[in-house]
Amino acid sequence: MNYRHAFHAGNFADVLKHAVLAALLRHLQRRPKPLCYLETHAGAGLFRLDAAEARRSGEAAGGIRRLQGLAPASPALAAYLGVVRRLPGNEDGIRCYPGSPLVAASLLGAADRLVLTELVPAAAEALRRLFRGDARVAVHCRDGWEALGALLPPAPRRGLLLIDPPYEAADDFDRVAGGLEQAHRRWPVGVLAAWYPVKDRRALRAFMRQVAAAPLGTGGVLAAELSVRPDDNPAGLNGSGMLLVGPPWGFEEELRPLLDEAWAAMREPAAPRPRLEWLRRPA
Ligand SMILES: C[S@@+](CC[C@H](N)C(=O)[O-])C[C@H]1O[C@@H](n2cnc3c(N)ncnc32)[C@H](O)[C@@H]1O
Known part of the structure; x- marks a missing residue:
């Protein structure tokens, strides 16, 4: 595997992924009951934007630095940006950037749990260092696809699972569809x-049809997509989206202005x- 998220x-x-994540967690927190947040592909949890990898790609310039x-x-x-701005080192400019586990941990409460694979x-060791002393967090250095079988259902039973693979392998779209179903x-x-990722629109349509037809309950499947360039731009990654299975009631309206x-x-x-599109509306 060549993927290094630091780039x-x-x-x-x-920005899209972490802002939607913040929105989901805030919405779930409206009910004062503990939550469990799980990730299959958690990453290292914290990144320096002045490190060699991030400087070489320069990708943050078209992302968080624009905000x-x-x-x-x-x-x-605002909640998501607050998490980024409050990181030590970001007092006078954004030098550090939180991975999804740190965004979630920053927003969750003392009674909540995080299970990170x-x-x-x-990267798993970096996560352990980052959350050392945080009793809410369990880090598992293992295959995230396998972990789905082993770690679900979690306790507490309310919560959110994020699946965020590198999409390097040809079958990653199939694995995501299968992972959601499992x-x-x-x-x-x-x-x-x-x-x-939004790269190849035809492949993406096939993936969406697959997910829309999968047995995913009655809570609906919502796609929230943000592209910064037209689909046919040769840049490669022109946009990305979050597929949400069983999003909280009314979440769509909250997402649109974000x-x-x-x-x-x-x-x-x-x-x-x-784009904010129901692949399948809640029944
Ligand atoms: C897109 S990055 C995750 C970024 C992270 N979720 C975030 O938003 O900060 C994908 C991560 O998956 C890890 N990875 C790749 N294959 C994996 C697998 N089969 N199981 C678990 N992790 C995997 C990679 O090492 C990488 O850290």
Whole structure:
């Protein structure tokens, strides 16, 4: 596996993923009951944007750095930006960027739990160091796809699962579709989220059809997509999205202003507007 998230930390895709994650957690927190947050592909948890990898790619310049001076109207976007701005080292400019586990840990409460799976030992070790002394967090250095079977359903039973693979392997879309199905079977009350890249629109349509037809309960499947360039731009990754299985009631309305604001800050010329689409409406 060649994937190193340090090259991509804080790019426009991370902004979408982490802002939607913050919005979901805030929504779930409206009921004062403990939550469990799980990840299959957790990453290292914290990235320096002045490290060699991030400087070489420069991707944060088109992502989080575009939101640096923003005062968002969307409360969820403001919560996410607050997490980034409060990181030690970010007092006068964004030098560090939180991975999804740190975004979640920063927003969750003392009674909540985090179960994080990461295959690469160095990244799993970095996660353990980051959360040393935080009794809410369990880090498992193992295959995230296998962990789905072993770790679900979690305790407490309310919560959210994020599936965020590198999409390096040809079958990653199939594995995500299968992973969502398996996770829903084992944990029907859990909210499920999966990040996906917008590169090849035809392949993406086939994936969406597969997910729409899968046995994923009656809570509906919502796709929230933000592209910063037109689909046919040769840049490669032009956008990304989050698939949400069984999103909380009313979440769609909360997401729309967040997507619009983040898109307006990061878009390049001729970028299509953000899409919020039910692949399957709640029954
Ligand atoms: C896109 S990155 C995750 C980023 C992280 N979720 C975030 O938003 O900060 C994908 C991660 O999956 C890890 N990985 C790759 N294959 C895996 C597998 N089979 N099981 C668990 N982790 C895996 C990689 O080492 C990498 O850290």
